[in-house]
Amino acid sequence: MTLLWIGNLIFLAVVIPVVVIILRRVITPATEIKVYADDIKDHGAQFAPHLAALSELTTTRQLVREVNADLERYARALDRIG
Amino acid sequence: MDPAHIVLLIAVTITVVAIAGYLIAIALILKHVVNQLVTILGAVDAVTETAQPVGAVIDDINRDLDAGRKLIEASVARLEDSRVPVGTTAAEPGRHAAAEPGRHAAAEPDRHAADEPDRHAADEYGSAERSEGTVAAPSLPAPASTGTEPAEPRSRTGGRGWWNR
Numbered sequence: 723m724t725l726l727w728i729g730n731l732i733f734l735a736v737v738i739p740v741v742v743i744i745l746r747r748v749i750t751p752a753t754e755i756k757v758y759a760d761d762i763k764d765h766g767a768q769f770a771p772h773l774a775a776l777s778e779l780t781t782t783r784q785l786v787r788e789v790n791a792d793l794e795r796y797a798r799a800l801d802r803i804g
Numbered sequence: 805m806d807p808a809h810i811v812l813l814i815a816v817t818i819t820v821v822a823i824a825g826y827l828i829a830i831a832l833i834l835k836h837v838v839n840q841l842v843t844i845l846g847a848v849d850a851v852t853e854t855a856q857p858v859g860a861v862i863d864d865i866n867r868d869l870d871a872g873r874k875l876i877e878a879s880v881a882r883l884e885d886s887r888v889p890v891g892t893t894a895a896e897p898g899r900h901a902a903a904e905p906g907r908h909a910a911a912e913p914d915r916h917a918a919d920e921p922d923r924h925a926a927d928e929y930g931s932a933e934r935s936e937g938t939v940a941a942p943s944l945p946a947p948a949s950t951g952t953e954p955a956e957p958r959s960r961t962g963g964r965g966w967w968n969r
Contacts, residue, residue, distance in 0.1 A: 726808040733815045741819055745826035752833040759840035766844050769851045776854055779861045786868045793872045797879040 723806065723808060726806075726812065730808060730811045730815060733812070733819075738815065738819050738822070742822055742826075745823065749826055749830055749833070752830050752837075755837050756833045756840075759837045759844075762844055763840045766847050769847060770854075773851055773854055776858055779858060779865070783861050783864050783868070786865050786872075790868045790872045790875075793875050797875045800879045800883055803883075
C-alpha cells in the first residue's frame with residue numbers, strides 16, 4: 723500500500739507535469755503556425771487586386787500595334803513630303 | 805476500495821483528459837491551418853495563371869515599340885538628308901569653300917614670308933606657337949567681298965594680328 727502511494731505521488735508530481743510540458747511544446751508551434759497562416763492569407767489576398775492590371779496588358783499590346791500602324795502611315799507621309 | 809486506488813484513478817483520468825485536450829486542440833489548429841493553406845494555394849494558382857502570359861505580351865509590346873522607334877528614326881534620317889536646314893541657303897557653303905582657302909592660302913604665307921622673316925629668325929623659340937595661333941585665325945569671319953580680291957598686306961598698327969596683342 724505504501725508503494726502505491728509513492729507511485730501515486732510520483733505520477734502526480736512528475737508524470738503529469740512532464741506530459742503537460744511536452745504537450746505545450748507541441749501546441750505552441752502549432753499555434754504560431756496558425757497565426758502565420760492567417761497572416762499569409764490576409765496578405766496573400768492582396769495579390770489579386772495588385773495583379774488585376776496584368777489583364778490590361780492585352781489592351782496595351784493592341785494599342786501599341788495600332789500606334790505602330792499609325793506610325794508606319796506617318797513615316798510614309800513624311801517620305802512623300804521629303 | 806482503497807483511497808490509494810481512487811487517487812490513482814483520478815490522476816490517470818486527469819492525465820488522459822489533458823492529453824486528449826491538447827491533442828484535440830492541436831488537431832483543430834492543424835485543420836484551420838490546412839484550410840488556410842488551401843485558400844492560399846488557390847490564390848497562388850490564380851495569380852500564376854494570371855501572370856503566365858505576361859512575358860509573351862511584354863515581348864510583343866517591346867517588339868512593336870522597337871519597330872516603331874526604328875521607323876521614326878529612319879524617317880527622321882531621311883528627312884534630315886533630304887532637307888536643307890532652316891536659315892541656310894545653297895550659296896553659303898560655296899562662299900566659305902571658295903573665299904576662305906584663297907584668302908588664307910594666298911595672303912597669309914606671303915605676309916609671313918615678306919613681313920616677318922627677321923622676327924621669326926630672331927624669335928626661334930616662340931614663333932611656332934604664335935604661328936599656330938595665327939594660322940588658327942581662319943575661324944574669323946571672312947568679309948563678303950574678299951572672294952576674288954587680292955589680299956592686301958596688313959599694317960602693324962591696326963587690325964587683329966598677333967603683333968597687336
